[in-house]
Amino acid sequence: MNHKKDHRHKYKRKKRRQPTNQRSSKVKHLMRKYNMDEATALEISTGVVPIELWLEKQKLYKQNAIAKKKLQTELKKFTPNGTLSTENVMQILEASFSLDEYKKQCQNFVEKEEEILQLTTKYKMSIPIAKSIIDGKFTLEEYFKVNEIKEARKSKALQIRSNHPDIPLETCYKLVDNDIDVAEYLERQNQKEKKRGVWYKNYLKDRLSDNEPLNNYLQKLKKSKSLITFHLYDMKSKIGTVHSYTPYELKVFSNRKLITIPKLDIKYFCRDRNNELILKSLTINRDLQKSPILPSKNPKERFKLPIEELKKGTKLQLILGEGEQIVGYIDWFSKYDLKLKLQPNSRHSVMVFQHAITDAKILS
DSSP states (O other), X not given: OHHHHHHHHHXXXXXXXXXXXXXXXXXXXXXHHHOOOXXXXXXXXXXXXXXXXXXXXXXXXXXXXXXXXXXXXHHTTTSTTSOOOHHHHHHHHXXXXXXXXXXXXXXXXXXXXXXHHHHHHHHOOOHHHHHHHHHTXXXXXXXXXXXXXXXXXXXXXXXXXXXXXXXXXXXXXXXXXXXXXXXXXXXXXXXXXXXXXXXXXXXHHHHHHHHHHHHHHHHHHHHHTOOEEEEETTTXXXXXXXXXXXXXXXXXXXXXXXXXXXXXXXXXXXXXXXXXXXXXXXXXXXXXXXXXOXXXXXXXXXXXXXXXXXXXXXXXXXXXXXXEEXXXXXXXXXXXXXEEESSTTOSOXXXXXXXXXXXXXXXX
16 A cells, blocks of 8 residues: 555656746736736737837827827818818828818818808709709709799690699690690590400400300309319319309309409319319329419410310310319310310319410320
């Protein structure tokens, strides 16, 4: 036991002198003597920054501060508000411009401001315009000429507006600028409205004829109060009965509420009793389901079925924008929609809108 104790004592490490106490004393000494922060004192004590260089910089800082204060007291007399910005003081210290030049600039600035105020009060013009006149961008006579033209234009436009309240003020200004007679303009507008009315009547006739098969089918569903399942985009669906319809939307009673469904939101619909059978007959393109193709609002950019090749009983495969693939036989079709039967003699049918179709194949 004694041998082990002696062995331990023999190889016991001696404690080193801690230089931190000396360093801390040096740091404290520098901080007290030169009134410096701890980080700077540490850099000097470790030899990173020489004390002589630091003292020289401190002298320069003090000299600049004294010179800056002297300049500020002297230059307060020549500034418009009795104060001088630090930026201007530094520019003078760096010899960017002299004190006399600065005085001249201040005097010119004050004179310019006074001239601007005189113009704005005398002629009731805006400050930017008065500044542009003093800067020489245009003369006072040119401003008066332009102002007279503007006032004459404004009075003419207001006169037209007072005589014809239906004409917008912007249009009144255009009539004045283009020197168009008001009677001639009104006659043109009447002709345009007549043409527009004729075009709209023809458009409604065409739409009615194109939508006639769907309208007849919806009317049949409305009378029978059949429960319908509407399959919408974003994998949504609504169940209800048809209340009314227009060329662009359907109104449906669903959960005791009357809701409006835009046709562009509907992919296909069927009777609710046939919905399960229709869904089982579908095949799904999973890639297209992950990145669906939504219908374009521009009809010209949508997929178009080859209507010339279609007839009743034609077997079709339709691929919809969210990956659904429907195979069926044509019962009827129009420019905007078609009705498919699952089998040629089957009563189970599905109504598909053409805006939902992205591709189609004629199978037979």
